Amino acid sequence: MDEPTWVDVSAPYLTARAAGQPDAWTDETAKQGRKGTQRLREVVQVVPPEDVARALDLPTGDPVVVRRRTMFLDDRPYELTDSYYPLAIAGGTPLAEPRKVRGGAPTVLAELGRQPRKIREDVSTRPATAEERELLELGEDQWVLVLMRTAMAEDGAPVEVSVMTMVPTDRRLSYELSL
Helix, strand or coil, rough: CCCCCEECCCCCHHHCCCCCCCHHHHHHHHHHCCCCEEEEECCCCCCCCHHHHHCCCCCCCCCCCEEEEEEECCCCEEEEEEEEEEEHCCCCCCHHHCCCCHHHHHHHHHHHHHHHHCCEEEEEEEECCHHHHHCCCCCCCCEEEEEEEECCCCCCCCCEEEEEECCCCCCCEEECCCC
């Protein structure tokens, strides 16, 4: 039997969660009859890659907080998600702590008055790196789908950049826009 296609819609991952609600990944996978879990690999301050610094509108060399997670779908590694936050926003908040964030990052950002209101997403493909092949359990010549999402607050200032490196098999990205 073929596994069902995973349909990925961005909006739930950018919305603050109410107290007691599961995280968006767990909730969205359950709605499709699947099991979604995640493992926090690390939370550190780093100098981000140039494209991330540019998306966050930061000078080259400015440090950020990055939260690195592995997302699992039905107990198999499915996506690597690195979420970057300007230090001016994340420093001293749960986003900078090496633990799961209650309600997820959108909830913390909303509590800080920096709730995402606009997003920009760029999607590309490329061969998987050796580390990605290991973490995602991919074969030697497999490619990955990379989605770079920039979330901006009401005033247009970038508050988060997430780089999601995805297993492309049986995946569909779905977008609905209001103009």
